[in-house]
Amino acid sequence: MSFLDLKNVTKIYPNGTKAVHETSLSVDEGEFMVFVGPSGCGKSTLLRMVAGLEDITEGDINLDGQLINEVDPSERDVAMVFQNYALYPHMNVYNNLAYGLKNRGIDKETIEQKVNDAAKLLQISDFLQRKPSMLSGGQRQRVAMGRAIVRNPKIFLFDEPLSNLDAKLRIQMRLEIKKLQQKVGVTSIFVTHDQVEAMTLADRLAVINNGIIEQLGTPIEIYNNPESLFVAGFIGSPQMNFLDANLNNKTLSAENFEIKNIDSDYNGEVTLGIRPEHLIESENGLINLKVELVEQLGSDNLVYGQIKNIKDFCYRSPGNQTIKRGDTLSLNIEENKYYIFDKSTGKRVN
Amino acid sequence: MKIKPLQIVAHIILIIGVLLMVLPIWISFASSTHENVSILTEGMRFTLGDQFSRNYNEVLNEKGGWSEEVTAAKMFVNSFIMALGIATLKVAISAMSAYALVYYRFKLAVPIFWLIFITLLVPLEVRIFPSYKIVSDLGLTNSYTGLILPLVASATATFFFRQFYKTIPDELLESAKLDGANAWSFFIDFLVPLSKTMIAAMFIFMFVYGYSQYLWPLIMTTAEEYWTVVMGMKIIYTESYEGVALPRTAERFAYIILSMIPPVLVVVFLQKWFIKGLIQTEK
Numbered sequence: 278m279s280f281l282d283l284k285n286v287t288k289i290y291p292n293g294t295k296a297v298h299e300t301s302l303s304v305d306e307g308e309f310m311v312f313v314g315p316s317g318c319g320k321s322t323l324l325r326m327v328a329g330l331e332d333i334t335e336g337d338i339n340l341d342g343q344l345i346n347e348v349d350p351s352e353r354d355v356a357m358v359f360q361n362y363a364l365y366p367h368m369n370v371y372n373n374l375a376y377g378l379k380n381r382g383i384d385k386e387t388i389e390q391k392v393n394d395a396a397k398l399l400q401i402s403d404f405l406q407r408k409p410s411m412l413s414g415g416q417r418q419r420v421a422m423g424r425a426i427v428r429n430p431k432i433f434l435f436d437e438p439l440s441n442l443d444a445k446l447r448i449q450m451r452l453e454i455k456k457l458q459q460k461v462g463v464t465s466i467f468v469t470h471d472q473v474e475a476m477t478l479a480d481r482l483a484v485i486n487n488g489i490i491e492q493l494g495t496p497i498e499i500y501n502n503p504e505s506l507f508v509a510g511f512i513g514s515p516q517m518n519f520l521d522a523n524l525n526n527k528t529l530s531a532e533n534f535e536i537k538n539i540d541s542d543y544n545g546e547v548t549l550g551i552r553p554e555h556l557i558e559s560e561n562g563l564i565n566l567k568v569e570l571v572e573q574l575g576s577d578n579l580v581y582g583q584i585k586n587i588k589d590f591c592y593r594s595p596g597n598q599t600i601k602r603g604d605t606l607s608l609n610i611e612e613n614k615y616y617i618f619d620k621s622t623g624k625r626v627n
Numbered sequence: 628m629k630i631k632p633l634q635i636v637a638h639i640i641l642i643i644g645v646l647l648m649v650l651p652i653w654i655s656f657a658s659s660t661h662e663n664v665s666i667l668t669e670g671m672r673f674t675l676g677d678q679f680s681r682n683y684n685e686v687l688n689e690k691g692g693w694s695e696e697v698t699a700a701k702m703f704v705n706s707f708i709m710a711l712g713i714a715t716l717k718v719a720i721s722a723m724s725a726y727a728l729v730y731y732r733f734k735l736a737v738p739i740f741w742l743i744f745i746t747l748l749v750p751l752e753v754r755i756f757p758s759y760k761i762v763s764d765l766g767l768t769n770s771y772t773g774l775i776l777p778l779v780a781s782a783t784a785t786f787f788f789r790q791f792y793k794t795i796p797d798e799l800l801e802s803a804k805l806d807g808a809n810a811w812s813f814f815i816d817f818l819v820p821l822s823k824t825m826i827a828a829m830f831i832f833m834f835v836y837g838y839s840q841y842l843w844p845l846i847m848t849t850a851e852e853y854w855t856v857v858m859g860m861k862i863i864y865t866e867s868y869e870g871v872a873l874p875r876t877a878e879r880f881a882y883i884i885l886s887m888i889p890p891v892l893v894v895v896f897l898q899k900w901f902i903k904g905l906i907q908t909e910k
């Protein structure tokens with residue numbers, strides 16, 4: 278059994294909303310697991326069941342060899358960082374960190390030691406006497422992290438902790454969280470709707486949709502091998518291009534091009550997926566893209582255009598190229614870098 | 628700086644308001660420093676007289692009542708104990724019942740809240756006979772407990788605490804739970820400090836309410852040692868006044884001025900705290 282084990286966990290809210298469907302998942306000790314999915318897919322619900330803040334309708338959760346379904350949150354030895362931090366407004370930073378330790382009857386000197394260590398680790402030693410209202414967003418974030426770290430819990434739970442920060446700080450904190458987790462080595466679950474955040478932080482990643490884990494794996498596995506249309510569209514930025522096509526006798530025919538010798542026995546209507554970064558310009562290419570818009574990011578360009586009747590097709594070109602509106606580009610797909618999905622079920626077929 | 632006509636008008640209105648508030652108190656105080664005779668012959672005064680220490684001494688230490696044993700000083704103490712008990716218990720009980728109503732989500736919480744709320748329609752004066760019956764059956768007449776206990780529930784304060792607790796984000800409770808807080812420590816470590824301004828305000832209101840109770844102590848107490856200030860105002864100077872002696876108007880004013888001191892002290896003392904809490908927005 279792994280460190281954290283979810284077995285057929287289901288959550289139905291009292292009003293009848295089924296937020297999580299029979300989900301099973303294991304997290305190893307020291308692992309950084311990320312739940313990613315669109316808003317409302319049930320990520321927070323799943324996390325909160327691990328924390329004990331929501332009852333489990335069906336299924337079992339085991340943490341560190343103990344069935345915790347009925348264990349009170351205060352007894353679970355888990356720490357959570359909330360989206361709005363939920364710092365204690367009337368306590369200074371020191372007491373925010375110390376509160377959880379005091380509740381466990383730890384003596385004063387040990388508390389002081391631990392708080393000071395955590396504060397040093399998070400570089401908040403200078404603010405220990407301040408109230409949370411006198412801190413910036415980034416500092417509050419650190420205090421929230423400190424409050425979790427200082428208790429040395431069995432597991433860290435993060436519920437979109439970065440979404441209240443501005444873009445620059447978000448990237449910086451993302452890095453710090455990752456570094457910190459590697460240093461402290463505590464098992465962590467991080468919930469986010471931001472796929473870049475998910476990709477960069479995760480050891481393993483669970484892509485959730487409508488209360489179901491669509492795919493579980495390392496970020497790179499999921500990026501390279503999305504098992505469903507949903508995962509393919511969700512992971513990767515800019516988003517994968519999707520085209521309607523037909524697959525017959527290992528030949529795929531799209532709007533105005535064909536791909537032969539497809540490794541699939543499926544016949545019927547499909548959706549072809551191509552990532553913008555898997556296209557290369559070449560003479561007599563498969564696809565002719567009429568450029569409508571170019572976003573220059575410096576390192577590379579995002580080129581949006583039209584292929585016959587398909588709009589907003591995206592191609593990522595190297596930054597040193599000059600491409601203008603109105604150009605027609607001839608593009609090929611990199612070797613085997615395309616994904617074919619059953620149009621009705623969304624399941625991968627190649 | 629140029630003063631606008633509108634400002635002048637506003638200030639005149641404010642000054643009139645202040646005078647309306649302050650003048651009666653000043654007249655009472657000024658009159659309390661004259662001789663009884665001169666008040667009787669010349670009416671109330673705006674200027675100070677020379678009888679301050681005599682009148683106040685007399686009032687505080689004169690033994691009154693039928694048994695000639697109770698002093699005004701004793702009545703101040705009684706009223707203070709009664710008001711303190713009522714205010715403290717009212718605040719504590721309503722804060723705790725509001726806590727139960729907001730944080731323990733059982734189906735009857737809303738009906739129970741409204742049940743508490745409609746007790747506003749039945750103040751003590753309305754239920755005075757049943758209350759008296761209960762208190763006397765319990766053998767609590769002529770005791771501080773009897774004076775305080777029937778007045779310790781407060782629908783108003785419960786309502787205000789409830790509305791306040793509802794504004795506290797759920798994450799705070801959840802976060803505290805994960806930090807190992809139990810129901811009691813969440814109340815003591817979070818709700819009480821977060822609502823300290825409201826506690827101060829409620830305490831002030833309830834103290835004044837308890838201090839100015841008249842009917843209940845009047846009915847409740849037969850022993851003079853439990854008389855309160857407001858009762859004394861009526862009783863203590865009545866018989867001497869009905870006799871041949873002069874009406875002791877100046878001393879009555881002294882008594883009134885003295886009787887204002889405890890609630891004023893409470894307001895002044897807590898107001899500091901109250902304003903401090905208002906300036907620091909913590910939520």
Ligand SMILES: Nc1ncnc2c1ncn2[C@@H]1O[C@H](COP(=O)(O)OP(=O)(O)O)[C@@H](O)[C@H]1O
Pocket residue numbers: 290291292294295296314315316317318319320321322323
């Ligand atoms: N307390 C609740 N009562 C009823 N439905 C809820 C409650 N909390 C969340 N939901 C519903 O459950 C679903 C999943 O919510 P949530 O786990 O918060 O999603 P996410 O965190 O992925 O955005 C949503 O449809 C949401 O409306």
Ligand SMILES: [Mg+2]
Pocket residue numbers: 320321322437
């Ligand atoms: Mg959420």
